[in-house]
Amino acid sequence: EPEVTQTPSHQVTQMGQEVILRCVPISNHLYFYWYRQILGQKVEFLVSFYNNEISEKSEIFDDQFSVERPDGSNFTLKIRSTKLEDSAMYFCASRATPGVNNEQFFGPGTRLTVL
Amino acid sequence: SQQGEEDPQALSIQEGENATMNCSYKTSINNLQWYRQNSGRGLVHLILIRSNEREKHSGRLRVTLDTSKKSSSLLITASRAADTASYFCATARGDSSYKLIFGNGTRLLVRP
Numbered sequence: 373e374p375e376v377t378q379t380p381s382h383q384v385t386q387m388g389q390e391v392i393l394r395c396v397p398i399s400n401h402l403y404f405y406w407y408r409q410i411l412g413q414k415v416e417f418l419v420s421f422y423n424n425e426i427s428e429k430s431e432i433f434d435d436q437f438s439v440e441r442p443d444g445s446n447f448t449l450k451i452r453s454t455k456l457e458d459s460a461m462y463f464c465a466s467r468a469t470p471g472v473n474n475e476q477f478f479g480p481g482t483r484l485t486v487l
Numbered sequence: 488s489q490q491g492e493e494d495p496q497a498l499s500i501q502e503g504e505n506a507t508m509n510c511s512y513k514t515s516i517n518n519l520q521w522y523r524q525n526s527g528r529g530l531v532h533l534i535l536i537r538s539n540e541r542e543k544h545s546g547r548l549r550v551t552l553d554t555s556k557k558s559s560s561l562l563i564t565a566s567r568a569a570d571t572a573s574y575f576c577a578t579a580r581g582d583s584s585y586k587l588i589f590g591n592g593t594r595l596l597v598r599p
Contacts, residue, residue, distance in 0.1 A: 420586050
């Protein structure tokens with residue numbers, strides 16, 4: 373069964389460093405998302421991406437964040453200068469088609485720890 | 488405003504019992520989805536119910552949706568220790584990105 377994959381599973385970085393989290397969505401999917409979950413809290417939407425551009429972003433997704441689809445398969449989230457409060461689990465998700473009534477498939481997540 | 492508030496926050500039951508979790512939301516939705524998350528792991532999609540549906544079944548799962556009350560419930564019948572996890576509801580509206588708005592989740596413990 374096709375699945376969303378994410379690498380690395382765990383990233384440890386120093387405050388102020390740049391990190392890139394990688395995702396490979398399901399191959400025929402068109403919509404891509406990043407969410408994050410701070411430990412013990414709920415999952416929060418960060419950004420959605422469609423047709424090679426951001427379709428929506430949340431207040432959390434400030435200038436420190438960027439997303440890219442550098443080739444036909446990868447979808448990346450970059451945090452330019454990490455802060456302690458960026459420590460969280462980051463989930464990538466993808467969805468197949470336009471139309472609201474279909475499910476988003478989530479990857480296993482990348483646990484980011486900022487020291 | 489909060490969207491997708493589950494209750495209870497935590498639920499502890501004996502194996503074999505049924506578990507019911509509730510979710511309330513504030514705005515109009517196109518569908519509501521339930522996800523399971525084992526501790527520190529990824530999100531597993533359980534079931535999607537559309538706004539024009541009232542009830543849906545999948546195996547031991549039963550989901551109801553009451554759009555007039557803006558609420559949904561997830562029932563797990565004949566629970567097993569392996570059902571121990573956090574359960575989240577997530578709502579999707581008809582906006583441009585079809586993003587999901589998650590609730591705070593219910594932590595379910597099924598005691599063997």
